[in-house]
Amino acid sequence: MYTGTYRIAERIIAIESLYPDVHAYWDAYRWEGEPELTLCTTPADIALEREKSASEDRRLGVAPRAFPDAYLEELALYRQLAERMPAYDTMLMHGSAVAVDGEAYLFTAKSGTGKSTHTRLWRELLGSRAVMVNDDKPMLRLTDTGVLVCGTPYNGKHRLGENLSVPLKAVCILSRGAENTICPITAREGYPVLLQQVYRPANARALEQTLGLVDRLLGQVKLYRLSCTPELQAAQVAYNGMKG
Known part of the structure; x- marks a missing residue:
């Protein structure tokens, strides 16, 4: 498990991830402090992103692309962030x-x-x-x-x-x-x-x-x-x- 704390839109967010890549991706937003919300991923989240990507490729009539798990985890965390932030206006x-x-x-x-x-x-x-x-x-x-x-x-x-x-x-x-x-x-x-x-x-x-x-x-x-x-x-x- 890889962890980090970040600040986006004036909210402090903790991330618990399976891979380190997302922490490099979010590096410019690192922050110290008590998090207000926590985003974490599981293998099921990655599998869901893989299926969504494959479904979109099939809709476009192309062969499903093979994305690395770490990239799919970044998508899963993006989705979690977008789903959670409306509660914070x-x-x-x-x-x-x-x-x-x-x-x-x-x-x-x-x-x-x-x-x-x-x-x-x-x-x-x-x-x-x-x-x-x-x-x-x-x-x-x-x-x-x-x-x-x-x-x-x-x-x-x-x-x-x-x-x-x-x-x-x-x-x-x-x-x-x-x-x-x-x-x-x-x-x-x-x-x-x-x-x-x-x-x-x-x-x-x-x-x-x-x-x-x-x-x-x-x-x-x-x-x-x-x-x-x-x-x-x-x-x-x-x-x-x-x-x-």
Whole structure:
């Protein structure tokens, strides 16, 4: 058994794992202190992840891939983290979050739309003022005074992200377009996309908590829709449209 203590989204989390790999993966989030929750894995958790992966491959019409147990354990712990955090007013959302001058902007859309490309353009445009919080799966922590975007170890294939918690200024739904245009949208317009992109727990109680968090998010943060090209001007249009 391998153990470690970490801090994500301002919560202290203990991990008890069968393999050491996950502790290297989470290393930037190491912390000292009494844990508020504990995540632990069993061989059954790894077997379940293997079956889920094989089922997805079969759905896509490809031969099931043989993943190492240690990698499947990382997936199992990711799932446990996402399932447990709604109890702490925190949810995981698929998106790319960049912070500028201490305020975060979260871009979300279906996979392959160009979220990572767009936040790369922000970094090119704004230089050191722009800091990646998380390029794939940030946590959103809702408080009475606002929403925080929090880094997680699950930050995309290029591992772009920091161990940060930054106030969220805006959420932007991204789409590809022939021109660069941005406009504010209503909670009703944004709700279907946000519900699709948030992690939806299998546990009924956690799912209920998540739906409540989505409602709170819609009431606390400005929403925008951006149609953009993969060009630097897109970042300028988006930043000017949302910075206020």
